Amino acid sequence: MTPTPTSATTRPSSDDSVTFVRNYYGLLPGNVDAAFALLSPSAQAQSGGIEGYRRFYGGLSAVSVEGAQAVGANTVQATIVFQRQDGTTSRERYRFVVGQNSNGSTILQSFSRA
Structure with a gap:
């Protein structure tokens, strides 16, 4: 696969943002440390820190994304469909803001229920 050229902007494109959110949730619940590293410091705190994050995702058997769409540039x-280990499922609508950290890596800057 040929790498996509990057621009000098600090915001991912809307398509890149949708792909990022899908890829982020694709890590869960199996790779919580890698997923947690993709959160901004404020999103990490909002998630309850690494221990709260591990506790939450440790209770899930699967996570999936439905109907992801860009509603702005970033x-x-x-x-988000959360399937718990007890077999119950919940669907929750979220809004995500995707950006870049100081190293230029794409991160999830913030999330909120929509």
Whole structure:
């Protein structure tokens, strides 16, 4: 696969933002440390720190993304489906803001229920 040229902007494109959100949730619940590293410091704190994050995702058997769409240059809205280990499922609508950290890596800057 040929790498996509990058621009000098500090915001990912809307397509890149949707792909990022899908890829981020694709890490969960199996690779919580890698997923947690993709959160901004404020999103990490909002998630309850690494221990709260591990506790939450440790209770899940699967996570999936439905209907992800860009609603702005770096904003994505999607329904996240959480399947718990007890077999119950919940669907929650979220809004995500995707950006870049000081190293230029794409991160999830913030999330909120939509």
